[in-house]
Amino acid sequence: MLRRSAPLTNTDLVLGVIGGMGPQATADFLAKLVAVTPVGVEQEHLRVLIDSNPAVPDRNKAIAGNGVSPAPALEKMAVGLETAGADMLVMICNTAHVFEGAIRRAVTVPFVSIVDEACDACARVVPVGQHVGLLAAPGCIEAGLYQEALQRRRLKPVLLSPEDQASFNKLIYEIKLGAPTNGIAPQMKRLADRLVASGAQALVAACTEVPLALSQQDLSRPLIDATRTLAERCVRYARRLEPIPLSYYRR
Amino acid sequence: MLRRSAPLTNTDLVLGVIGGMGPQATADFLAKLVAVTPVGVEQEHLRVLIDSNPAVPDRNKAIAGNGVSPAPALEKMAVGLETAGADMLVMICNTAHVFEGAIRRAVTVPFVSIVDEACDACARVVPVGQHVGLLAAPGCIEAGLYQEALQRRRLKPVLLSPEDQASFNKLIYEIKLGAPTNGIAPQMKRLADRLVASGAQALVAACTEVPLALSQQDLSRPLIDATRTLAERCVRYARRLEPIPLSYYRR
Numbered sequence: 001m002l003r004r005s006a007p008l009t010n011t012d013l014v015l016g017v018i019g020g021m022g023p024q025a026t027a028d029f030l031a032k033l034v035a036v037t038p039v040g041v042e043q044e045h046l047r048v049l050i051d052s053n054p055a056v057p058d059r060n061k062a063i064a065g066n067g068v069s070p071a072p073a074l075e076k077m078a079v080g081l082e083t084a085g086a087d088m089l090v091m092i093c094n095t096a097h098v099f100e101g102a103i104r105r106a107v108t109v110p111f112v113s114i115v116d117e118a119c120d121a122c123a124r125v126v127p128v129g130q131h132v133g134l135l136a137a138p139g140c141i142e143a144g145l146y147q148e149a150l151q152r153r154r155l156k157p158v159l160l161s162p163e164d165q166a167s168f169n170k171l172i173y174e175i176k177l178g179a180p181t182n183g184i185a186p187q188m189k190r191l192a193d194r195l196v197a198s199g200a201q202a203l204v205a206a207c208t209e210v211p212l213a214l215s216q217q218d219l220s221r222p223l224i225d226a227t228r229t230l231a232e233r234c235v236r237y238a239r240r241l242e243p244i245p246l247s248y249y250r251r
Numbered sequence: 252m253l254r255r256s257a258p259l260t261n262t263d264l265v266l267g268v269i270g271g272m273g274p275q276a277t278a279d280f281l282a283k284l285v286a287v288t289p290v291g292v293e294q295e296h297l298r299v300l301i302d303s304n305p306a307v308p309d310r311n312k313a314i315a316g317n318g319v320s321p322a323p324a325l326e327k328m329a330v331g332l333e334t335a336g337a338d339m340l341v342m343i344c345n346t347a348h349v350f351e352g353a354i355r356r357a358v359t360v361p362f363v364s365i366v367d368e369a370c371d372a373c374a375r376v377v378p379v380g381q382h383v384g385l386l387a388a389p390g391c392i393e394a395g396l397y398q399e400a401l402q403r404r405r406l407k408p409v410l411l412s413p414e415d416q417a418s419f420n421k422l423i424y425e426i427k428l429g430a431p432t433n434g435i436a437p438q439m440k441r442l443a444d445r446l447v448a449s450g451a452q453a454l455v456a457a458c459t460e461v462p463l464a465l466s467q468q469d470l471s472r473p474l475i476d477a478t479r480t481l482a483e484r485c486v487r488y489a490r491r492l493e494p495i496p497l498s499y500y501r502r
Contacts, residue, residue, distance in 0.1 A: 020299075040428075045303075056294075
């Protein structure tokens with residue numbers, strides 16, 4: 001509705017963003033989307049509808065069985081974005097992709113998976129059979145989201161030790177609370193280096209809080225920033241430079 | 252609709268953002284809003300609905316009589332945000348506030364003016380009768396938005412010379428195209444220094460592209476960042492720490 005009535009300078013698809021988990025990560029995605037979109041004039045940037053809803057229940061707690069499911073909230077956000085005119089959806093939270101089935105069943109527009117896009121990006125830089133280190137939230141690890149997606153691409157996931165994973169979990173909650181990232185960055189780098197020491201040929205920032213505190217120049221191996229990868233892929237899909245995979249539609 | 256159906260952890264008002272002018276500025280606003288919101292847990296952040304629509308026609312061209320009016324697009328975005336559940340609206344583009352009357356007439360929820368909030372902030376740091384330097388887009392200057400709002404507060408606007416304003420106009424269009432801000436920052440600082448040399452006791456970043464290339468540490472006088480000021484005020488209004496001024500409602 002919104003989309004049809006506003007002046008269009010192009011025929012790009014309108015992107016709907018299920019966000020707010022945390023809201024910093026949503027701002028980071030929008031900034032990266034703008035940065036990776038080739039334009040000759042402001043009006044050529046993609047239209048983006050964002051529902052930044054930090055009240056979505058904690059995904060890690062829900063997956064651990066210690067909290068209510070975020071699925072009903074995510075479904076309603078997705079429906080709201082489709083109603084407002086979104087032609088394709090993304091969700092700026094890797095762990096929340098545990099609930100992507102519910103989202104896909106609630107809408108008719110495609111839902112582009114940050115997990116699949118990040119793992120495709122890994123497969124472009126890491127040879128078959130090699131190891132990819134995961135910097136991911138506890139719910140994401142517990143659900144095996146990235147482990148399975150990597151294995152489907154014949155890549156081997158490398159996880160943090162339980163102790164290091166516990167340290168990582170603390171860090172991401174500190175980032176969510178807006179702690180200054182310059183205090184957190186060295187600790188994040190230390191954890192990333194552990195994954196490299198364990199044989200990782202590349203690392204995935206598989207939690208949207210990670211790139212807020214870790215960047216490529218901190219690391220001796222390629223860092224796949226899932227947020228940035230998703231942004232790059234959205235530009236290609238929205239501009240129809242590549243077809244949206246059928247697996248991203250309701251099924 | 253969205254708002255009622257999603258789980259609420261608090262009773263904060265939902266903020267609707269008319270954005271995309273440019274989209275970098277909208278991302279900057281969201282990042283600043285998150286940074287200035289006091290929270291004990293992620294779920295306490297404000298819910299924000301954003302329509303980042305870069306296809307809105309160029310405001311400066313419209314005001315200069317060289318382009319179509321952005322008003323119809325802005326009205327429709329505002330209505331869409333209210334329909335989606337926004338309790339209050341803001342627009343992340345100072346110059347577009349030339350068309351705020353049309354937006355206010357289109358919706359029933361309050362529209363919080365970035366111009367009024369920034370000028371209130373000036374009045375808190377600059378004594379009556381003193382001068383405030385304006386870093387604002389040509390359409391904003393031509394329409395007298397900030398000049399009148401400052402004069403109503405008994406402050407005196409200081410403008411760039413026509414030559415410097417022309418340089419400034421070029422800079423903001425470069426920022427909109429994503430030019431690296433480290434090349435632009437020294438030029439922006441030079442223009443700000445000119446305003447100080449002309450007697451400005453404080454400066455207003457009265458164009459949302461300005462704070463992307465200029466910050467307080469570059470300057471010898473207080474810099475009022477309209478974007479950040481708006482974010483701070485939105486938190487207070489959304490949490491009902493202060494009543495929303497009656498002037499922000501439809502009239």
